[in-house]
Amino acid sequence: MIEFTDIRKSYGQDTVLGPVSGQIPAGGVTSLVGPNGAGKSTLLTIIGRLTEPTSGRVTVDGLDVHRAKSQEVARTLSVLRQENHFTARVTVRELVAFGRFPHSRGRLTPACVAKIDEALEFLHLGDLQHRHLDQLSGGQRQRAYVAMVVAQDTQYVLLDEPLNNLDMKHSVRMMGQLRRAADELGKTVVLIVHDINFAATYSDRIVALREGQIAASGTVDAMMRAEVLTEVFDTPVQIHEVDGNRTAVYFR
Template sequence: MITLKNVQKDYSSEVKIGPIDLDVNRGGITALVGPNGAGKSTMLTMIGRLLGIDAGAIEVAGCDIGKTKSKDLAKIISILRQENHFVTKLTVRQLVGFGRFPYSQGRLTRADEEIISRYIEFFNLTELENRYLDELSGGQRQRAYVAMVLAQETEYVLLDEPLNNLDIAHSVQMMQHLHRAAREFDRTIVVVLHDINFAARYADFICAMKGGRVVQHGPTHQVMQAEILTDIFNTPIEVVETPRGLMASYF
């Protein structure tokens, strides 16, 4: 479980995140949703200890992230931020191999190579594994980055807007992969999403933020209600029952 207790980040007297009290259930996908500036990415990076907190405490799998050694935390939680700009010339396989660094310290073993191959195959990148990142499409490159994070084989995986700059087809493919990964590899995936309908279709839980606070959190079907979504996003939203589940209509 991921637990936030009275967590707060202060930027100024007018701008702050929190206080936040939240328990993220183990297993499946939890989607962080909300309007721009709600604090979704900030909360995610605080959980991943890429951003310090000004008050409160965060625990992941029972470990206080403020006190846990980095080498130990890297085997519990992994995170992929939006800014993925590698300036060096890397192949797909080399990139995915970085996910093994907490274990190999750069000296890959046969077991590491097998794990790398597993995630390259899982994300349908086998034919591209020797291609350089700058030779790939945006969708292919994003799959490679997520494969790298999953190759770290942590129980908890944090993804900040993995659908950013992807078209509809590649967004669907990415969410299908994440949905499978959560179940086949028994991962707890926390993902920041802008499109509420992707959260409705693929997330097991939705955590909605607004104004730096968590305003709704629960099973997807409980949060997918017209009144709740209208209030969160400050625009009229209808929730429609479809053969594939609940969908939000906001046009």
């Protein structure tokens, strides 16, 4: 379980997040949603130890994320940032192998090689593993980065806008693969997604932020309500339901 207590992040006199407290249960997929500037990335990167909070505490299965040793944290959770740029020319397989660094410290063991192979197969990258990243499409590169965090083999996987720059087809495939990671590999997936309908289709829980605060959180059924989403996004929302699936439609 991820627990965060009285988390706050300020830059000078400006507070961009918090104080916020909450829990994300182990297992399944949890989506963070909300308008731009709501604090989603700040909360995710604080949980992932990429950003130091001004105050507050984060624990993952009891491990104090900001006080534990880096290697211990890296064996517990993996993080995919929104922007990923490699200046070196690396192949897909070399990129995925970076995910094993917390375990191998650069010396790959047979167990590491097996995890790399499993991640490549899981993300359907076997045929592309020897291509360089600059030879891939945007969707293929994004799958390669996700394979890297899968190869890290942590219980908790945090992803900051993994659908960024993906078209509809590749977004659907990516969300399906993240859903499989939760269901088939037993991962706890926490991601930021802008499209509430993607969140509703593939998630177990949704946490909505607004103006640096948690505006609402709960199951998909509890969150996919017109009054909730209208409040979160500050725009009129209608909910359409077909065969038990709810879709949000926004109006000006």
